[in-house]
């Protein structure tokens with residue numbers, strides 16, 4: 001069996017993180033779960049530990065990108081074969097994490113993203129978020145040369161190549177979208193599989209409506225830079 005690390009980023013998710021850890025462990029046998037507690041001020045760390053996770057408590061808030069990179073560094077340094085990213089807020093069911101991981105392990109892809117929009121599995125986000133996702137997905141599809149329907153999905157799995165890449169560098173602003181751009185630039189093979197996600201149980205998304213426009217613009221810049229650097233890349237032959 002390939003050794004898999006589940007990376008759960010969590011900021012003040014004491015109400016959900018324990019269930020998330022238990023759910024992932026139940027659906028992915030043998031999986032090690034690391035919760036990257038990014039400066040939480042609640043009981044996120046003890047709840048995660050009680051559910052069987054390893055917990056890395058960062059000394060201060062690094063944000064989603066820094067927290068993800070922390071997880072990938074553990075995966076790289078400890079020689080894991082695969083890593084699956086799962087949110088600590090309970091939106092990603094363990095069964096769906098297992099599905100995404102399964103698709104990765106079947107091959108031949110280097111990165112598999114769980115998409116809410118393939119097969120019309122329902123859309124739980126706000127209208128602004130939907131627009132951000134739509135813009136991001138269209139631009140990314142154009143640049144990556146393959147259809148991407150859910151560029152902001154945080155439910156994704158990578159193999160050793162992705163672990164090495166993301167341990168070296170993980171974007172820090174529009175993390176999930178830019179991480180896809182990074183993967184494409186590195187020549188990684190990307191695929192999506194349909195997943196069902198749950199609505200957020202508490203708190204609110206970190207993506208606010210006003211961000212949607214900025215989000216689209218940032219992705220456009222990232223996509224353009226990808227197109228340019230790709231063309232400029234020297235032919236290894």
Ligand SMILES: Nc1nc2c(ncn2[C@@H]2O[C@H](COP(=O)(O)OP(=O)(O)O)[C@@H](O)[C@H]2O)c(=O)[nH]1
Nearest residue numbers: 009010011013038063064067087088089205206
């Ligand atoms: N490590 C870390 N996790 C965060 C931070 N902000 C949010 N998260 C976690 O990242 C996951 C996704 O965040 P969320 O706001 O739900 O984003 P959305 O689902 O894409 O709208 C959740 O598990 C949050 O607890 C942060 O600054 N650092």
Ligand SMILES: [Mg+2]
Nearest residue numbers: 087089091200
């Ligand atoms: Mg969420």
